[in-house]
Amino acid sequence: MLEVKDLRVSVEGKEILKGLNLTINAGEVHAIMGPNGAGKSTLSAIIAGREGYEITGGSITYLGQDLLEMDIEERAREGLLLGFQYPVEIPGVKNVYLLKAALNAKRKHLGLPEIEAPEFMKLVREKLAFMKMDNSFLHRSVNEGFSGGEKKRNEILQMLILEPKLALLDEIDSGLDIDALKIVSHGVNSLRDAGRSIVMVTHYQRLLDYIVPDHIHVLSDGKIIKSGDKSLALALEERGYDWVIEEAAQ
Amino acid sequence: MSLMDYTDQWLSVVQPQISQGSSWLADLRQGAVEQFATQGLPHARLENWKYTDVKALAKREFVLPKNAATQADALVAETSLALDGIRLVFVNGLFSAAHSQLDALPKGANVLPLADNANVAKTLLGQVAAANFSGFTALNLAAWQDGVVIDLAANTVVEMPIYLQFVSTEHTDACLIQPRILIKAGVYAQATVVEHFAGAEEAANFTNVVTEVDLADGAQITHYKLQQESVHQYHIASLHVQQQRDSRFTSHNICLGGKLARQDIQVELNAEGAEVNLNGLYLGNGRQHLDNHTLVNHNAPHTNSNEDYKGILNDRSRGVFNGRVVVHKNAQKIEAHQSNGNLLLSDKAEIDTKPELEIYADDVKCSHGSTTGQLDENALFALRSRGLDEAMARGLLTLAFANEVIDRIEIPAVHDRIELAVAGRLPEKFNLKGLV
Structure with missing residues (x-):
């Protein structure tokens, strides 16, 4: 699904990612953890296609294509979707317009006709109910005036409707109370599928109690320094990151 | 002659x-x-x-x-x-x-x-x-x-x-x-x-x-x-x-x-206590010339005015906005806010905007400002990251800019009609038809 090879990225002349390797296969759920400043956000930004980063080496292959050569919208249409850490407020753009435009962009890319209005509304209402969101939300502006939890639920709602092949969730758990975390996790878990991969970038082990990953990676100083199964999360929770960093240094 | x-x-x-x-x-x-x-x-x-x-x-x-x-x-x-x-x-x-x-x-x-x-x-x-x-x-x-x-x-x-x-x-x-x-x-x-x-x-x-x-x-x-x-x-x-x-x-x-x-x-x-709210939108295409002049006279203390005008100008159209607020002597404790924002969609479009605030009283709360700007790059990225092409993303954000004014319309039949009319008058490349 996704293969990151020896990725090196600088921001304003400072190297942030220093030869990062990561392989994600179809159907897998991965968690990338690590201390502040390790490069987690930079990795998400590069995969999403944000500007302002200098890629000095390495490659990212997504479904056999060179991801770094793809436009932002092309990545989305090919099934790569990023759940933002800080979803942007877009005053004046109704959620229903965004959802419809995004779904139709994907359908067009797949050679399908635009979705009929009644079919679209049925789909959206069903997913709204699943995320415990009110129908009135459709006519509100994207994320405007939403609480932190509502914004994150909105990210997952978009995923439920767009059904990505690879979902990259950047700190999807930050700022969530336990009820919101349960709803968000329920949404993400419902997306788990043999053909779909999920990557969670997170600071906290708590999320992994609700969305249990197949693989856990520790990112530190621009590299993956340790990978393991879900038991690694428990070890990190008990002992912190220092021992992993020390172990890697030896 | x-x-x-x-x-x-x-x-x-x-x-x-x-x-x-x-x-x-x-x-x-x-x-x-x-x-x-x-x-x-x-x-x-x-x-x-x-x-x-x-x-x-x-x-x-x-x-x-x-x-x-x-x-x-x-x-x-x-x-x-x-x-x-x-x-x-x-x-x-x-x-x-x-x-x-x-x-x-x-x-x-x-x-x-x-x-x-x-x-x-x-x-x-x-x-x-x-x-x-x-x-x-x-x-x-x-x-x-x-x-x-x-x-x-x-x-x-x-x-x-x-x-x-x-x-x-x-x-x-x-x-x-x-x-x-x-x-x-x-x-x-x-x-x-x-x-x-x-x-x-x-x-x-x-x-x-x-x-x-x-x-x-x-x-x-x-x-x-x-x-x-x-x-x-x-x-x-x-x-x-x-x-x-x-x-x-x-x-x-x-x-x-x-x-x-x-x-x-x-x-x-x-x-005293009189309040006025002025909400305005102008949208020009082709060679349209659209001029809005407003004048608010605060002739008494404790009066309020709020004004928000937005303009979208395409092709060779020209917009004029002049918003004048005059706070007369003795009109203390007034509050006056005014803003004018414009989006130019083509190099040949033009806006002449002039907010004017004249204050002859000393205990007042006033603000005014005018912007002629670009779309929010973060919002543009967020829309494209969901698969929208850049033109449509720009179109939606342009409509959103107009919607800041349109959304204050309280009659649903008028609101929807105006939003549709505005979407229909935005450049075709935005491809908003069928969406709004």
């Missing part, structure tokens, strides 16, 4: 209209004729008309409209907003009883076509709008053909919008259409008035409309001015408002049509 040279030509066009009405009215009209003869049409040396040259308009020949209501059924239906209740329809400025609906009025509300009921308006006509406000105002007072008088007794609340539909038809000889609208709201009276100007796509008439609004203590009027005339039409309008204690006037001014369109709004906040 200077603009003054056209004065006689204009007066000869309107001559048959000047003698219309009873003697008090004929006197009033005659006074305005003299005013117009002295003043002429506004020339570009006047500060207020610096950016809007009416010479091309002054040269054009117009005739007075004849009754064309019976041929306008389809056009009336097609341009109509889906509003129930009270409706007065004017075809080329002349009242059409057949298309109108006046039964739903509550007690205390008098809503009448003006030409046949001028005597009802004797104490209102020309009271709020000074004849010398501009040559156009004088011309309207001298020779208005028809219009509306809305007189609300104290405590009268009209729940349904009072819909004034002005339809402009295609005509071999372009018509000079001069409606006059008079609104008087008694103590604690409340109403919503929708002035809607639309018409045939090829209509090339000249609308010169004047609206006067007088609000007594505690009265509340919400006023919609929806200008969707053809891009061949000339549209000059002025709205004059005077407000007494604790009254509230809210204006939604949507300017989409016209080859040359000019809207003046003048508000006098004459007593």
